[in-house]
Structures are given as structure tokens and as C-alpha cells.
Amino acid sequence: GSRLVVSTHSYADFTPQASFDIKSCELHRLDQGPPTQALLTREQGLKYYRIMQTMRRMELKADQLYKQKIIRGFCHLYDGQEACAVGIEAGINPTDHLITAYRAHGYTYTRGVSVKEILAELTGLRGGVAKGKGGSMHMYANHFYGGNGIVGAQVPLGAGVALACLYKGSNEVCVTLYGDGAANQGQIFESFNMASLWKLPCIFICENNKYGMGTSVERASASTDYFKRGDFVPGLRVDGMDVLCVREATKFAADHCRSGKNKSVTLGLFVDPLLTRLLQGPILMELQTYRYHGHSMSDPGVSYRTREEIQEVRSKSDPISMLKDRMISSNMASLEEIKEIDVEIRKEIEEAAQFATSDPEPPLDELCNHIFYNEPPMEVRGTNPWSKLKSVS
Numbered sequence: 069g070s071r072l073v074v075s076t077h078s079y080a081d082f083t084p085q086a087s088f089d090i091k092s093c094e095l096h097r098l099d100q101g102p103p104t105q106a107l108l109t110r111e112q113g114l115k116y117y118r119i120m121q122t123m124r125r126m127e128l129k130a131d132q133l134y135k136q137k138i139i140r141g142f143c144h145l146y147d148g149q150e151a152c153a154v155g156i157e158a159g160i161n162p163t164d165h166l167i168t169a170y171r172a173h174g175y176t177y178t179r180g181v182s183v184k185e186i187l188a189e190l191t192g193l194r195g196g197v198a199k200g201k202g203g204s205m206h207m208y209a210n211h212f213y214g215g216n217g218i219v220g221a222q223v224p225l226g227a228g229v230a231l232a233c234l235y236k237g238s239n240e241v242c243v244t245l246y247g248d249g250a251a252n253q254g255q256i257f258e259s260f261n262m263a264s265l266w267k268l269p270c271i272f273i274c275e276n277n278k279y280g281m282g283t284s285v286e287r288a289s290a291s292t293d294y295f296k297r298g299d300f301v302p303g304l305r306v307d308g309m310d311v312l313c314v315r316e317a318t319k320f321a322a323d324h325c326r327s328g329k330n331k332s333v334t335l336g337l338f339v340d341p342l343l344t345r346l347l348q349g350p351i352l353m354e355l356q357t358y359r360y361h362g363h364s365m366s367d368p369g370v371s372y373r374t375r376e377e378i379q380e381v382r383s384k385s386d387p388i389s390m391l392k393d394r395m396i397s398s399n400m401a402s403l404e405e406i407k408e409i410d411v412e413i414r415k416e417i418e419e420a421a422q423f424a425t426s427d428p429e430p431p432l433d434e435l436c437n438h439i440f441y442n443e444p445p446m447e448v449r450g451t452n453p454w455s456k457l458k459s460v461s
Contacts (some may be wrong), residue, residue, distance in 0.1 A: 085109040086398040090313045096296045096303035096352075102320040106312040110400045113391065116158065116311050117401075118409055120150040120388045123174045125417045126183050127361075130173065130190055134365045138425055139190045142217070143204045146174040148360040151387035152275055153178050155314025156243060160322050163211060165233065167226040168245040170205040171275075171359075172215040175245075179212035183416060187424035195427040199434065220246055220253030223272070227259040230270035230350070241269040241325045243318075249280020251294050260298045260350070267347035269325040271318070272298065274354045275308065281363045282372040295354035308355030309385040321351045358385070433458065 086108060093101045127147040133139045146153070153174040156166075168175050176186055181197045189196030189207055197207045205217040213229065216222035226244025233240045246256065251274055263270045274294040278285055285292045295303035302324070307313040328347045358381045362369030369378070395401040436448040436459040448457045 081399075082110055082401065083399045086394075086400060088312060088394055088398075090310060090316065091307045093313075093317055094295065094305040096293075096298075097300075098302045098304065101304055102306075102313075102316040106316050108312060108394070108400070110395075112158070113395045113400055114405075114409070116154050117388065117391055117395070117406070118413065119154050119178065120311070120391070121410060122183065122413050122416070123147075123150045123153065123177055124388060125413050126177065126186065126420075127173060129187065129417050129421050131361065131365070133187070133191065133421065133424070139204075139365075140192075141203055142170065143190065143365045144171040144363065145361040145365070146171050146359070148381070148387075149275060149277060149308070149357045150174060151311040151314055151390075152273075152308050152355050152357050155308075155311045156273070156318045158311070158315040159318025159320075160241065160243060164240050164322070165211045165213070165226075165229045165242040166245070167213040167222045167229060167242065168215065169219070169222055169247055169250065170215065170217050171247070172205060172207055175212065176207040176209060176215065179209040181207065181209050183420040184423045187420050188427050191424045191427075192429065193424060193427040194430045195423060199438075200430045201435075220250035220255055222246065223250070223253070223256045224259045226272075227263045227268055227270055230263065230268035231266065233269050234266070234347075239326055241271055241322050243271045243273060245273045245275055247280065248274060248276040248278070248285050248292075248294060249283070249288070251276075251297060252289060257297075260301050260352070263350040264298075264301055267349035269347075270350040271321045271325060272301070272350060272352045274352070275357055276354055277357050277359045279359075279363070279372065282367065284372070293354075295352055298350075298352040301350050301352045303352035303354065305354045305356065308357030309381075309387050309390065311387055311391055314355060317353060321353055324348050324351045437461075 087105050088108060090104055090106050092104045095101045124147050127145045130139060130143060131145060134143050157178045166175060166179065173186055185195060185197040189198055189200060189202055190204055192200045192203065194200050205215050207215045213225065223244055223246050226242050230242040233242060276285065276294055280288050295305040304317060306317040325348060360378060392406055396403060436457045438461060439459045440461055443461045445458055445460050448459045450457050
């Protein structure tokens with residue numbers, strides 16, 4: 069058959085795979101860590117690039133729509149941190165579970181929701197992933213539990229999802245994410261304790277982007293070694309700006325959680341605690357990353373850090389540029405091919421934005437739907453006792 073030609077190169081001209089040196093992880097209560105070399109195939113590289121670039125462009129479009137007052141309310145952007153989400157997803161299975169905080173647009177996309185549905189949710193329209201009723205912080209998908217607006221509150225929920233995995237003997241793990249700003253929350257340490265006692269298959273991940281709102285980690289935490297903060301929970305510190313580092317560390321962490329798993333002991337969780345010693349239990353990862361935007365759209369992001377600091381990270385550590393440079397220098401892709409992907413992504417984002425600004429608003433009679441799952445229709449009190457609305461599951 070005919071061979072597809074990409075610009076002046078055919079696929080046969082490209083290197084199909086290459087190994088790259090990656091930074092070693094700092095370890096806590098671990099004898100060995102992830103490998104310091106990562107194998108990348110051309111197909112994987114192009115996939116990671118496309119996903120990260122789509123996330124970047126989607127967030128920049130959200131920034132634009134917010135400034136036009138088309139998106140309103142809370143809006144926390146993820147640009148700069150793309151390697152975290154893409155690396156994590158590459159290191160786990162689609163059937164594994166994930167829960168995060170309010171900076172959730174990127175994970176919503178990697179969990180399978182389209183850009184169109186994400187942007188329409190941000191603009192509060194009917195075609196949004198949560199029917200326009202969730203907004204920026206409350207988006208969900210299969211095996212993805214949000215999007216949570218309360219600082220740190222998703223961590224005990226993630227431990228609960230991991231308990232369900234253990235109880236069902238499914239050999240699945242739950243990735244439970246939080247930021248450096250939430251790292252001093254008491255409920256996080258309670259979750260560490262319970263997860264460790266019950267050997268839950270939970271990967272706790274602190275996305276350390278250096279600032280909790282406008283406060284630097286040095287001013288907020290007596291110890292900034294977040295990967296050691298689990299104390300009795302093993303931990304590792306990872307370069308969160310390198311998608312390959314994150315991928316290898318996540319694979320390592322998932323293998324740790326799954327190892328020793330034995331279905332015969334899961335239902336004995338509360339009967340014989342000695343049996344749970346057969347399981348490895350949770351692990352804690354700290355991803356050192358950086359956000360280019362402010363904490364939220366109400367934060368210009370330059371009152372507590374300099375523009376030069378942001379620019380330096382962009383020029384030296386940008387996750388998308390790092391992957392692109394690796395692929396081009398290793399002859400795994402051409403610059404022309406990368407540019408073609410960029411054009412396709414821009415077109416997709418523009419079409420999604422068009423949908424997100426033209427779709428109808430959800431009708432008032434759907435306001436109270438989906439309060440409960442699989443329940444008969446019920447009446448819901450409105451803003452006063454004589455105002456009644458209907459809720460349909």
C-alpha cells in the first residue's frame with residue numbers, strides 16, 4: 069500500500085524509539101527508586117505532545133474567555149503543570165481511579181472528557197460535562213471524582229476510593245492529588261494514617277508548584293520535604309516538569325501499591341489486621357512543578373513572584389518544549405510535523421470555544437435534576453416554601 073508522508077519525511081525516516089536519561093528521584097523509606105532511563109517510542113512521544121499542547125491551548129483559551137467575561141466565577145488554570153497529568157496517566161491504567169483539587173481542567177481532559185465539554189462547562193452551558201451546573205471546579209468522568217473545591221477535602225475521599233479498591237479485590241489503585249498549599253491540612257495526615265494502617269492501594273501525590281495561593285512554600289511549611297511528610301509512608305520526590313520522570317515514578321508507585329495484593333485477604337480487612345501485612349500499602353509522591361498563571365483568574369500572579377522568575381521556568385523547564393526538543397534531536401519527529409499538530413490543536417480549540425459560546429443555557433426545569441442516583445422523581449423546595457421544583461435522577 070501507499071506510505072503516508074508527513075511533510076518531507078516518511079514514517080520510515082524517523083527513529084521508532086529512543087532511551088533518555090532522566091533525573092533520579094529523592095527517596096524516603098525506599099531501598100530503590102524508579103529507573104534513571106526512560107524508553108520513549110515515537111507513537112508515545114507524539115501522543116504525549118498532543119495531549120500536553122491541547123491542555124495548554126485549552127487553558128489559554130479559558131484565560132481569554134474569562135477576560136471577556138464569558139467564563140465567570142472560580143477558574144484555576146493548569147498551564148505549566150501539564151507533565152504531571154500526562155505522566156501520571158501514562159503510568160496507570162484507565163480503570164485506575166483519580167481524584168484532585170480544584171485545578172482540575174487538565175485531569176478532566178486526560179480522563180477522557182472532550183475540550184468542547186470542558187469549555188462548555190466553564191461557560192455554564194448545557195453541553196458541559198456536568199450539564200453546565202458544575203463549573204471549573206466540579207467536573208467528573210469515569211473513574212474520575214473531580215474537581216473538589218474545599219482545600220484538602222479530596223484526600224480522605226481518595227483514601228476511601230482506595231479502600232473500595234481493596235475491599236473489592238480489583239487490583240486497582242487510586243491516585244489522590246493535592247497541592248503544597250493543602251499539605252498542612254490535618255485531614256491529610258489522618259488519611260495517611262488510615263491508609264497506612266489498612267494498607268490501602270493509594271498513591272498520594274503532592275503537586276508542589278511552589279506557591280499556595282500567593283504564599284511561597286518556604287513561608288508556609290516548616291518542612292518543604294513534602295515527600296517525607298507521610299513519615300511512615302514511603303515517598304519520592306520527582307521532577308514534575310519532565311513527563312518521562314513523572315511516568316516512570318508513577319509506574320513505580322503503582323507497582324508498589326499493587327504488589328503483594330491478594331484477594332483472599334481483602335475481605336478480612338477488619339477481621340485480621342495481621343493479614344494486611346501482606347500488602348505494601350500507600351506511597352507518597354511529590355511532583356516539583358510550576359504554574360504559569362496566578363493561583364486563580366483573580367490573581368495576576370506577579371505580586372509575590374517576579375515576571376523574570378516565570379520567564380526563566382518557561383525558557384529552561386517548560387514540559388512541552390522539553391519533550392519537543394527530545395523528539396526532534398533524536399529524529400523521532402520533524403519540526404514540520406510538530407507544527408502541523410499545533411495547527412490541528414488550535415483548530416480544535418477554536419471549534420470547542422465556538423460551541424462553548426453558542427450552546428444554549430440549561431433550562432430552569434433541569435436545575436434540580438440528578439440530586440440522587442436512580443431515585444423516583446421528587447419535589448425540591450425552591451427559594452421559598454411555595455416554590456416547588458422537580459428532581460429527576
